[in-house]
Amino acid sequence: MKNIMEAIEETAIDEKELKLLWNFVKDNLQEAKETKDEENRNKRNDKTLEHIQQYLED
Secondary structure: OOOHHHHHHHHOOOHHHHHHHHHHHHHHHHHHHHOOOHHHHHHHHHHHHHHHHHHHHO
16 A cells, blocks of 8 residues: 555645645534534535545546
């Protein structure tokens, strides 16, 4: 399994972009955690997963 640095080098993602992605993921997961409504929590989690998938495909 590749380590994170090898993956970063292969995808040509720079540190700033990686930090933006991690901040997005962190914020969305935190908001989902604080959401009482299960439907809204699931929507937030789905949005986070879609965003990660987009990064993986680029």
